[in-house]
Amino acid sequence: MSTQTNYRILAINPGSTSTKVALFENDTLLLQETLRYDTHELADFAHVPEQYAFRRDTLLQWLEKHGIGVTSLDAVVGRGGLFGPLESGTYAVNQAMLVEMRAVGPREHASNLGVLMAEEIAGLAGVSAFTVDPVTVDELDDLARFSGLAGIERHSIAHALNIKAVARRAAADHGARYEDLNLVIAHLGGGVSVTAHRQGRMVDVSGALDAGPFSPERSGTLPLLDVIELCFEGGCSKKEIRKKLIGQGGLVSYLGTNSAIEVGRRIAAGDEKALQVARAMAYQIAKEIGAMATVLEGEVDAIVLTGGVAHWSELVEWINTRIGFIAPVWTYPGEDEMLALALGALRVLCGEETAREYAPR
Numbered sequence: 001m002s003t004q005t006n007y008r009i010l011a012i013n014p015g016s017t018s019t020k021v022a023l024f025e026n027d028t029l030l031l032q033e034t035l036r037y038d039t040h041e042l043a044d045f046a047h048v049p050e051q052y053a054f055r056r057d058t059l060l061q062w063l064e065k066h067g068i069g070v071t072s073l074d075a076v077v078g079r080g081g082l083f084g085p086l087e088s089g090t091y092a093v094n095q096a097m098l099v100e101m102r103a104v105g106p107r108e109h110a111s112n113l114g115v116l117m118a119e120e121i122a123g124l125a126g127v128s129a130f131t132v133d134p135v136t137v138d139e140l141d142d143l144a145r146f147s148g149l150a151g152i153e154r155h156s157i158a159h160a161l162n163i164k165a166v167a168r169r170a171a172a173d174h175g176a177r178y179e180d181l182n183l184v185i186a187h188l189g190g191g192v193s194v195t196a197h198r199q200g201r202m203v204d205v206s207g208a209l210d211a212g213p214f215s216p217e218r219s220g221t222l223p224l225l226d227v228i229e230l231c232f233e234g235g236c237s238k239k240e241i242r243k244k245l246i247g248q249g250g251l252v253s254y255l256g257t258n259s260a261i262e263v264g265r266r267i268a269a270g271d272e273k274a275l276q277v278a279r280a281m282a283y284q285i286a287k288e289i290g291a292m293a294t295v296l297e298g299e300v301d302a303i304v305l306t307g308g309v310a311h312w313s314e315l316v317e318w319i320n321t322r323i324g325f326i327a328p329v330w331t332y333p334g335e336d337e338m339l340a341l342a343l344g345a346l347r348v349l350c351g352e353e354t355a356r357e358y359a360p361r
Contacts (some may be wrong), residue, residue: 007349008072010121011341012059013079014113017042019055021062022338026346032338035062048108049101056117063121070125077345078114079337080134082107084360085156088137088164088202090344092355093119093129100360111135130355132344133160135208139201144295157208158193159307165340166306166332167197174302174330181301184292184327186285186319188309189335190258191218191246194285196292204295206288209246213284216258216309219249220284251277260312267314282318289319293326300327307335 006025013020017039022032035058045051063070078093081101091097093115101112115131122129137160147154163185171178179200187193192215196204206212207220214220222245231241244253252258254277255266266274293300303323305316310333320329347353 004074007074007346009342009345009349010063010068010073010076010118011078011338011345012076012114012117012121013337013341014055014110014117016110019059019113019117020338021059022342023068024339024342024346027339027343029339031066031068033062035059047104048110048112049104051110052102052113052116055113056120059117059121070121073122073125073127075127075130075345075349076118076122076125077130077132077341078116078118079111079161079341080131080136081112081114082109083134083136083358085136085138086134086358086361087356088133088139088160089356090130090132090348090353091358093122093131094358096360097131097358128348128355130345130348132341133164135160137164137202139203140205141203141295144204154211156202156205158195158202158205159187159189159191159208159335160202161337161340162306162335163187163193163195163202165336165343166304170302170304170330170332176301182296182299183302183304184289184296184300185304185306186289187335188285188305188307188312188315189215190308191215192220192285192288192307192309194288194292196295198296204292206292212288214250214281216251216260217247217249219245219253251281260309260315264312264314278315279318282315283322286319286322289323290326298326303327303329304332305329306332308333310334 009024011022018034018036020034023030042051083100097115098119101115118129135157138156140156145153167178167183167185171181183197185195185197191208192213193208194206194212195202211221251263255263255274263274263278267278289303303326310316310331316331348355
């Protein structure tokens, strides 16, 4: 049995035009930077997987620049991409993951490159590669999978990495274990995920991409018949429709910005439209939180608000006014995905958790 107590962990989190990288010793951040790419550089690649070598090389150059030898690492952890459905936890990167993340097709996303870079750098270091709570964490109750139309099933897509990390942190802060609580957790970011948690399992999910409340840049649930008209009479391509819903929806659609800070400024300057739209977003978020309380049959120990937009105190107050009767509201603004990745790897290294093995369902 190892007596090692200090572990150096490299965390990698690729985004659409950047890659966040951070070095930790246990849960202490030693160094962090966002490696940004010129959009013209990325435009040369027809598909996301083709960006891999370019991004990997910039990461290796960053390590060299800061004198971080790969042999000093004890683990490398990459942000998980659009895997098939899987249970929550820390996973050892395996061949099944790598095959899926290299594939060209509808599940292409920059985050898919996280496990690819983690695997290669971990191989150079002779250590393990992990990923933690990807967006496709699926612990839904069977009843939650019904959509209302045979042949279409509801899927679990959520900001699982931050949601699960905040769930553990909030529980510990209140002298409890996540596995012993019933929680409703709303991640408020560019997209909004509202989730129900029953004793450590995320049993229902709304939002993130194509459902739930509208958010800074996503439309959320829309009247279906009007969407049909938009698709067939609006003259838009499939790609254009998707962009309207995810990227150009929500605050962008109504106010031309996805910035909560900017909307707050407009409200402070007396912009009545901005105020009405912001209050409508708070209304929809609160309504979805209420729905998730019914999933838990009213037995809710706490409601947790997290994500970058949870820094917006007015919005949080508007939400709290509507949901405070359900349960205590705990607010954890922001999202520390890099720390969440490192902590997932650290739990395995310390023997607190066993790394899971991914197998496509």
